[in-house]
Amino acid sequence: MADLFERLLKNYGPLGQHRERAHGYFAFPKLEGEIGTRMKFRGKDMIVWSLNNYLGLANHPEVRKADADAAAEFGLALPMGARMMSGNSNYHEQLERELAAFEGKEDAILLNFGYQGMVSLIDVLVSRHDVIVYDAESHACIIDGVRLHPGHRFVFKHNDVADCEKQLQRATALVEKQGQGGILVITEGVFGMAGDQGLLKEIVALKSKFQFRLLVDDAHGFGTLGKTGAGAGEEQGVQDQIDLYFSTFAKSMASIGAFIAGDKAIIDYVRYNIRSQIFAKSLPMPLVIGNLKRLELLKTQPSLKAKLWENALKLQNGLKERGFDIGKTDSVVTPVYMKGGVEEATAMVMDLRENYNIFCSIVVYPVIPKGHIIYRLIPTAVHTDADIEATLVAFEETKKKLDAGAYKVEAIPDMAESK
Numbered sequence: 001m002a003d004l005f006e007r008l009l010k011n012y013g014p015l016g017q018h019r020e021r022a023h024g025y026f027a028f029p030k031l032e033g034e035i036g037t038r039m040k041f042r043g044k045d046m047i048v049w050s051l052n053n054y055l056g057l058a059n060h061p062e063v064r065k066a067d068a069d070a071a072a073e074f075g076l077a078l079p080m081g082a083r084m085m086s087g088n089s090n091y092h093e094q095l096e097r098e099l100a101a102f103e104g105k106e107d108a109i110l111l112n113f114g115y116q117g118m119v120s121l122i123d124v125l126v127s128r129h130d131v132i133v134y135d136a137e138s139h140a141c142i143i144d145g146v147r148l149h150p151g152h153r154f155v156f157k158h159n160d161v162a163d164c165e166k167q168l169q170r171a172t173a174l175v176e177k178q179g180q181g182g183i184l185v186i187t188e189g190v191f192g193m194a195g196d197q198g199l200l201k202e203i204v205a206l207k208s209k210f211q212f213r214l215l216v217d218d219a220h221g222f223g224t225l226g227k228t229g230a231g232a233g234e235e236q237g238v239q240d241q242i243d244l245y246f247s248t249f250a251k252s253m254a255s256i257g258a259f260i261a262g263d264k265a266i267i268d269y270v271r272y273n274i275r276s277q278i279f280a281k282s283l284p285m286p287l288v289i290g291n292l293k294r295l296e297l298l299k300t301q302p303s304l305k306a307k308l309w310e311n312a313l314k315l316q317n318g319l320k321e322r323g324f325d326i327g328k329t330d331s332v333v334t335p336v337y338m339k340g341g342v343e344e345a346t347a348m349v350m351d352l353r354e355n356y357n358i359f360c361s362i363v364v365y366p367v368i369p370k371g372h373i374i375y376r377l378i379p380t381a382v383h384t385d386a387d388i389e390a391t392l393v394a395f396e397e398t399k400k401k402l403d404a405g406a407y408k409v410e411a412i413p414d415m416a417e418s419k
Contacts, residue, residue, distance in 0.1 A: 014365075026346060031359070035059050035254075037383045039359075046359040047387045049377040054224050054332065055304040056382035057294050058254035066293035067286055074285035083110075084272075087282025095292050096259070102299065103230055103245050105261035109271050110288075112280055114219060114248030114258035119145040120276030121246065121260060122186070124269075125215070126151065129181030131171040133164065133212070135198065137191055142217060151181070158191075161202040168210045183211065189218030189232030189247075190225070193363070193376065195329030197221070197232050204241040213243040223252025223298050224332050229305050253294040257283050307381040308332055311388065315379050318392040324399070336375040336395065340402055341365075345373045347407035348398055356394035 012019060019027065031048060032040045035058040039048050057063050079087040092110060100108040111117030122145030126132060132146055132153040146153050152174055154167035168183065175181045187198040200216060207214075218231040226234030231247065233239030244262040249255040260270060271277075297304065312332035319326050325337040340348070345364045352358040363374040377391075401407060 026349065029359075037380065037387050041353065041359055044353075044357060046353065046357050047390060049358070049360040049379070049391065051380070052251045052378060053254045053380050053382075054252045054308055054378070055254070055298065056308075056380050057252070057297060057304075059382075060297065062297065063254075063290065063293055067290040070286035070289035074289075076284045076286060078285045079282050081282065082278060082280060083282045084278050089282075089285065089288070091285060091288045091292065092282065095288055095295070098292065098295055099259050100261050102228070102295065103261040104234075104239050105245060105267075106264040107267040108259050108261040109267050109274070109277070110283055111258040111260065111274075111277060112283055113256070114246075114250055115141040116276050116280075117248075117258045117260070117274075118142060118217060118246060119148065120274050121215070121244075121270065122146060122184075123148055124274045125213075125244075126184055127181070129175075129178055131174055131181060131183050132186060133167045133171050133183060134186040135159065135164075135188065135191075137193070138186060138188060139192060139217060139219070142186055142188075146186070159196060159199050161199055161206070164203060165206055165209070168206060168212065171212075172210055182213065184215060185212045186215045186217070189216050189221035190331040190333060192220050192333060193335065193374070194327050195220075195331045195333030195335055196327070197225070197235070197330050200232055200242065201236045201238050204238045207241070214241070215244045215246065216242045217246050219246075219248045219251050220331060220333055222247035224305060224308060229298055229302070249291055249294070252298065253291060255291050255294060256287055257291060304381045308379065311381065311383045312379040314385070314388050315377060315383075315391070318388065319395065322392065322396050322399075324395065332379055334377040334379060336377065338373040338375070338399070338402060339371060340373045340407070341371060344402060344407040348373075348402055351398055351401065351407070352394055356390070356398070358391055358394045 029041060035051065035053065037048055039046055079089050081087040083092065096108045096110055100106060118141035126149055128150040130151050132149055134142060134146055134153065134155055135158055136155050137158040154170050156164040156167045171183045175183060185203060187203060189200065190197050203214065216233065221232035223229045225232050228234065230239060233242045233245060244260055246260050248258040260267065309332065312334065316326055316334055319336060327335050327337060329335060342364045345362055349362050361376045363376060368374055
């Protein structure tokens with residue numbers, strides 16, 4: 001019999017194999033100082049494009065005061081226990097009511113975390129006789145929830161409505177053959193890597209041909225899209241036809257937690273059956289009260305979303321004017337696609353950080369195919385014109401170096417030892 005740990009230590013995985021050289025620089029970096037567009041990395045001031053702080057609420061004075069006042073009054077322990085047993089409060093229920101109203105739904109349920117919540121939501125919705133149809137580029141929380149499903153699942157090509165219809169035909173035939181079960185379609189309001197919106201309007205139109213329920217993960221659309229900021233469903237005019245609307249507080253709200261909104265009857269079912277909440281401690285009071293303040297600002301200060309979009313379009317248009325490929329993004333998420341290997345990507349990141357003071361996230365193989373590099377820039381309402389201009393100059397100059405082969409190196413530098 002093999003030793004379990006021995007097997008694990010022989011293969012740390014595609015990312016873990018670089019841990020000793022990459023830790024603290026390319027992986028698990030430490031940004032220090034007040035949350036904002038300018039922070040310190042290894043003692044140097046950086047313009048930061050890697051924080052999901054879309055509306056700039058992380059350090060908003062009203063938010064900071066609400067967080068601090070709630071912590072002083074209640075501490076982090078209250079309420080004790082799971083919501084169902086002893087951890088409920090008027091504030092938790094108030095936040096659920098306000099979220100439901102904001103999203104145009106009858107009811108909502110709070111979740112401790114977005115990732116955990118989505119995995120558990122999928123588990124509670126489907127049985128072994130049900131079939132899941134989902135987008136190929138869904139977030140990891142959806143993929144992991146689907147993987148735990150004991151029944152059948154069919155994946156459709158990313159934002160390909162024709163293929164979605166094909167998979168719905170397969171799912172419908174299977175359910176009819178079984179004589180029992182239903183169909184759950186899962187997609188996203190905004191895909192966090194590429195920034196393109198899910199084709200919600202087109203998928204909803206398929207309800208005229210097929211019987212299914214629609215679950216939308218709108219982590220990046222909540223607060224950034226739609227007239228009021230209610231998300232991609234509002235943006236596309238189909239919010240009332242989304243059966244379950246899911247989002248997290250970790251993006252526009254710059255906080256912790258998540259929620260599901262929908263018809264009261266199904267939310268009640270989820271509330272009494274979702275294991276990740278039944279068997280977990282309730283969200284601490286400071287987080288709940290802080291999220292009430294964040295939601296209030298999101299609703300009453302549309303200038304935050306307007307400024308976010310102003311900055312996002314300045315950044316995106318500036319990149320396009322300089323010949324960069326930013327794909328098909330129609331959200332504030334700003335990917336920058338380039339050609340190159342892992343070695344070139346890491347050298348380019350180092351140049352941006354060490355010589356241009358630009359900190360942004362990069363994605364390479366094995367997350368995407370070999371030979372490709374994706375920078376993902378996250379604009380916020382608090383970025384300045386100076387931040388944007390300095391970043392555009394840095395990208396233009398480093399792109400010339402990349403194209404000239406200046407970043408071709410033999411191995412990833414051992415940044416862990418150069419601290």
